[in-house]
Amino acid sequence: MLRASIRFALLVLCIAGWSVSALSVAVDRPLEDPAQEARARAIHKQLRCLVCQNQSIEDSNATLARDLRLLVRDRILAGDTDQAAIRYIVERYGDWVLLKPPVKAGTIFLWAGPAVILMLAIVLIALWYRRRGGPAGRTVEPLSLDEQNRLKDLLGDGDRS
Amino acid sequence: MTAELGHFALVLALSVALVQATIPLLGAWRGDQGWIALARPAAVVQCLLIVIAFGALMHAYITSDFSVLNVATNSHSAKPLLYKISGVWGNHEGSLLLWLLILVLFGAAVAVFGGNLPAPFRARVLSVQAMIAVGFLAFVLFTSNPFERLLPAPLDGRGLNPLLQDPGLAFHPPFLYLGYVGFSMAFSFAVAALIEGRVDAAWARWVRPWTLAAWCFLTTGIALGSWWAYYELGWGGWWFWDPVENASFMPWLAGTALLHSAVVVEKRDSLKNWTVLLAIVTFSLSLLGTFLVRSGVLTSVHAFATDPARGIFILAFLIIVITGSLTLYAIRAPAMKGGGLFAPVSREGGLVLNNLLLSTACATVLLGTLYPLFLDAVTGEKITVGPPYFNATFGPLMLPALIAMAVGPMLNWKRADLTGAIQRLKFAIVAAMAALFVTLVMAHDGPWLAIPGIALGVWMIAAALEEAAYRLRLFRAPAGESLRRLLRSPRSAWGTTFAHAGAGMVIIGIVASSAWQVEKLQIMRTGDVVAVGDFSFKFVGASPFRGPNYSAVSGTFQVSRNGDDFATLKPESRNYQDPPMETTEAAIRTGWGGDLYAVIGDPTGDGAWSTRFYHKPMIHWIWMGALIMMLGGLVSLSDRRHRVGAPARRGAAGRPLNVAKSPAGE
């Protein structure tokens, strides 16, 4: 019996055999209305080709990618808005097919992440900077207890004279 | 026989690496000169052994020795020699051997050229380097042996995919690896410094040439890969935020931050914690990249064939190296007290800002790349984090850095006058304003963001030039004075000028080619003409023909501009037999103003063909800019001060420091 990895490789081969993705350009028949075609192409760029690796359906020559491109064009001809056409595909394949991750509970850390990291870093730098004492010479490392006592003695001596 | 020789060389190298990883380190701790002295010869021997192993594999490829499994799987007797050679590293096992080769070459370079380093420190550096080698050698010998035999040997190999026989594809991995692995040197220096418990200006001076070299190579490798994708993938894309691309970009971002941060350590003895951390992080990201490509954890165009056993091994190695070094950092970092206080507005302040933004950008790319994995592991949901995410987050983060990059070199150390610095950038401001105006007038359509985008690029270039002019007192002092300053100017300053100007060019290239690209997709019949920007494409005809291992259709397009003949483009659509594939080869015409692309697709059945044309203005500025950045790095590298060594430790300033600890170099 075939090992799991081998049979998965076979599946991939089946898909790959139909999906020469990486080295080809998608060239199919555009819609009559240039405005609609422009909309279709913009939507294509937002949808991931499921059988390629990390390409949009616009950039892939895979058969499934082409089928999806035709589907998007049909949806536009049928009167769907951009959002509706995209939703049509997402209903069938899930959020994975969107190149821009949707903002939902699971992706909060993703979208908020960069800003949060930036804020934290700025705060840390500010704290570090203040602790170090800022511009040259204005603040100095605090004295230890010994040094404080020595200072008191010295000053005390000076006063007595 | 050579395969066995190569295998044996690897085994020997492992033993040498084990010795090199332990004895000199112990020797440095105990003060045993003999053990310390073992580091240099060990590093050289290790290098020779791996060179032999690599040579053995290369020999097997060149002679098409199909009794070696690796050669049989990845090569073919009919392959041109160039691709037989590049086939050595075009597979998992061979690429690991290349990784090792570069690792030990850098180690040997430190052993041979690191005469300015104190012996104990150098011994520690080489030991750490050897530890990494031990890990990789073990990985190769136990899970990915390139010298495995295949008996009986097949008559011919299986690796004749014509699509992989391309110079750009073949030769960009060595540059990338030189970059990745080059940063292992900075890592070793950092860990050695942490072990010693001392990071100072001398350390920063020593680390700089190695970091610069690695940075140059990585910049070249990334640029080459991007350029290859552009002309080969056929539709003009050059960056996809693919996980493996990100895996090379993250070390570059961290490495750039490291380079700049080390300058502060060198000049002002400050930012030590951050610099050491960056050195560790940069190499950790390189290792992470190595893992991501080979483990199947992320889907990517570039990924090698995956194997869970290998994945676990690399991950274990990764975790040991990274957590080990970060633990050492956590323990030692608090004890490193910095000198050099500085005002927020100062060159140091500018470099802190630079560090901040580059590190955050790097963290963002890491977050986006690994997020699908995180989500899948936690909730089982699958999502895709594609270019829209990265463009939305990375761009805004880098923007302030790019603007500030122009002002930074004008700021003084310790405390700077921002107004004064900006006043010294008068020319750059004027140039940027002019660019803004000109672009506004000339750009008919396209996103409005392109206008400030171009102005930004011009600002960066003009500021770099103006800073150079200021340094030379150009036009303000007699020409003789300027010339004198030119000759005495430190090369690293010129490196900065080139690198920053190059970055400005890259920005202009990116903005222009993205914003003002013209793309036309249509059905054409013979004789039809389509306008693409200023150009007209006329479809002359299409005809079938046979290639060496494919059948194809070739289309001919006559391109003219304003009535004058400009070019003839002949794109093809090919059908390969073995393996069965259909591809389209774009015809590209590179011109001064940009590139013209033509692609021919499927026939519609009634004598017409689908065609696609592009005009991409100024796209080559991207790679020319990268080239200039790399040249800047090289110029900086050639600075004499890197070769003379650290004056502080030798007491050249008249005040010997730590004389008892380190005997003057060798």
Add this chain to the structure above:
Amino acid sequence: MSNPIAEQGSRRHWLRLVPLVPLVIALVIGGFLFAGLNLRPKEIPSVLIGKAVPDFELPPLPGRPRGLTTADLKGEVSLVNVFASWCVSCRAEHPLFMKLQASGVVPVHGLNYKDEGSAAMGWLRRHGDPYDRVGADLKGRVGIDWGVYGVPETFLVSAEGRIVCKHIGPIMQRDLDDKLLPFIKALREGGTPQC
């Protein structure tokens, strides 16, 4: 009187923990990467699980009496196998479907995806025809409605006509024994097993 040294000391203490942060982050990432080795990022789970079978009507293959429609999938638990004559791994799993049909445990329907009718019939004649009904999806549109992205895929449909499970890739004996058959049994007993 406030003790500046103690204050300074406590602040120093707090910031001293910061160098630990990179280590912690590295460990967390390492943990996730380790978990990631066991995941399969290329397998996209179906979003149609629990939803009704899409509305469709497919004609039969030339030479076969019955096509496949939505109505055909209501009334009993069934399997829908997406296959094609050009698919190599379909051949690997085909004997299992022959055995399944012989055992009569569950009806198996076929969805012939983006294939040529005569080629498909030839393939079935050569390797055996285990299918009750086969729908010919020439353009692949119905496949898209089912969320098909590769071949073979197999869907488990409940008696109410809901998609309750999807298997990606060829079915092996182990998948049948450990996953599908127990699943079918649980369904028939009125339970709601998790795919």
